[in-house]
Amino acid sequence: MSKSLRLFFIIIFLGLPLWWGINVFAQKLEDFFYTNVAAQEEEVLNQNAAIEKQLESMKPSRKEETDALEVGARSAISVLIKKDGTEKVLFQKNIQEKLPIASITKLMTALLVMRNYNFEETVEISSEAAKVENEQGSGNLRVAEKFFVKDLLYFLLIESNNGAAFALADMMDEKEFVDLMNITAAELGLEDTFFVNPTGLDPENQQDLTNYSTVEDVAKLAIYILKTEPSIWDIARFSEFDVYSADGILFRKLKSTNELLGTMPDLSWKTGWTLRAGGCLAIIYLAPDKQSYLVNIVLSSEDRFGDMEKMMDWLNGAYQWQ
Template sequence: MRLLKHTLLCASMMFSAAAAAAPVVVPNAPAVAAEAYVLMDYNTGKVLVESNMHLQRAPASLTKIMTSYVLGQELKSGRVSLDDEITVSVNAWAQNRKLKGSSLMWLKEGDTVTLDKLYQGMVVASGNDATVAISEHIAGSVDGFAHLMNTWAAELKMNDSIFENPHGLDANNQQSSAYDMAILTQALIRDLPEYYALHSQKSFTYNNITTDNRNGLLWDRSINVDGVKTGYTNDAGYSLVSSATRDDMRLIAVVMGVKGRNGNEGANNRQAESKKLLNYGFRFFETVTPYKAGDTFVTQPIWYGDKPEVKLGVLADTPITLYRGQAANMQAEFELNDELQAPLSRGAQVGTLYFRLDGQDIASYPLMVLEDVQEGSWFSKLMDYFKLLFKSIFG
């Protein structure tokens, strides 16, 4: 059976091809002083700006985003609880030689600490000691936890990433990319919003020691940043993953390998480069949603049914990110997999809904049945049989 394809000009929606829009002029993306970077729209996963986004680099403490994701999944599944009390091992001791001189929560061997405190200590204070304690509690060892990290990385299609430890201190084969860190952050926000909220916490106090979050953009009132994580080692340079919202849009910016002569300069530089990307994205892009979940896109004839037509549309929102001002030029098309025949159930996919701009497909979504259709009477089915037979013979 031949595929059916039609074009619909959606004048009643947020865009219309009937009205000619003025040409859209967008300046080049800003120059970003980082070895690798990416700006991604959260809702669609569309990469808006990038340079060397698949370049594999030492991730430093950006690694803790994956640790946070694994921990969040363990909490979500009920295998662990934030109320769990954990005895600090010698491996998680702040004075352990492997951790000495790095970012710490200042744990003491033998102390009992709740998982909730350790989670805050890892995310807000970037405590490597807290990270070791978390990994031992969940997987029994750092190596065992790294296996979980790599399993989740494969699940999320983080093809540029290999993890050897949960904290990000330099290791021989530990590597990731700006793109992988963006899709990991997208997954953290999407899958674990209750735990992502911790990444906006500005300070953390443990044993009368208060540590401020190193992500200075959390204090910047000109941009609504609510996460995510900083990173630095000698090998990695200065890095930052940040996410910000404006209206209905959320952007994720990743900069890796920013330079700085000292800690203050490096931190300021990575924040400035991240802010360039976020401001550019909010200024020159927009996310539109032509159809909301449950909206009808088209009504189509159906054969052998108890009704002559069936409503087709989407069961999930259809966000699309594009340059501001381009939405007026967008068209929608649909393509059916086959002739529609009863019975059909609500939620069955029968085709694809395409959005096109300047003759190119820019997004696609499943075209779904929006109502149940039962088989018709024997007489109506017999009539439809002869109609289809006539149609196949005479076209």
């Protein structure tokens, strides 16, 4: 073997480790850059997702050019319930002021009935329940007439019948029922809410305490019902309903007390009015984004339906919904 050839093989032999090392280094360098780039891309994607989530949480956004809302109601609130269950206050006025709530009371009455009663149980109307006064348009129940519990719920929520509220509470004992109303209010965190009766009627002695709450607490109750007992709001959506006595005889056609019928799809409501409370109204309806719900409450209003319409129109125009 010539000297030149031996030298060539020596160089090859000595260069093999260097060549192997360079290849290993290059592979590791390639892996490093690939991992680093992938990590950076993942970080960017995560950042973009976080930004999108933050932007989504800010919707609907307030339009700066729109004027502030003014309503005559002494207290009012609008809360948006998003499809993921999160909540956002869109309007508020004196939300922690304690005020009489009239027949808004019946939302709590209905909740306790849903939780504690057998819908197929028969209720006989007592003389006390038959003589309980009602708002105009809501006739009194008749003594000894029998209804199923489920049918009295329609009386309660569609025409706001006070006799139905009394009859349902009296199945348990009225005092015990009212005590349970207050216990439930405390459990739900309604710290500024108190009940003295299941109807919302003013006491005969105007110096006595009446049912009171705040729009903030009423909104909490309305939202809790929406999430846990939505059938209450389903019943409240009816404009009319034929109700039958327990023996299957048509008693009468119930008609809603809500003057906003037909103004908004999927609209549910609970009205209330007494001399001390003034006009009260709680509504739930599909928001303009067609994915969320709006819960609007007004208390102590001289024009509850006018105030509510004004609030609904303002919410539609004052926020960017898409």
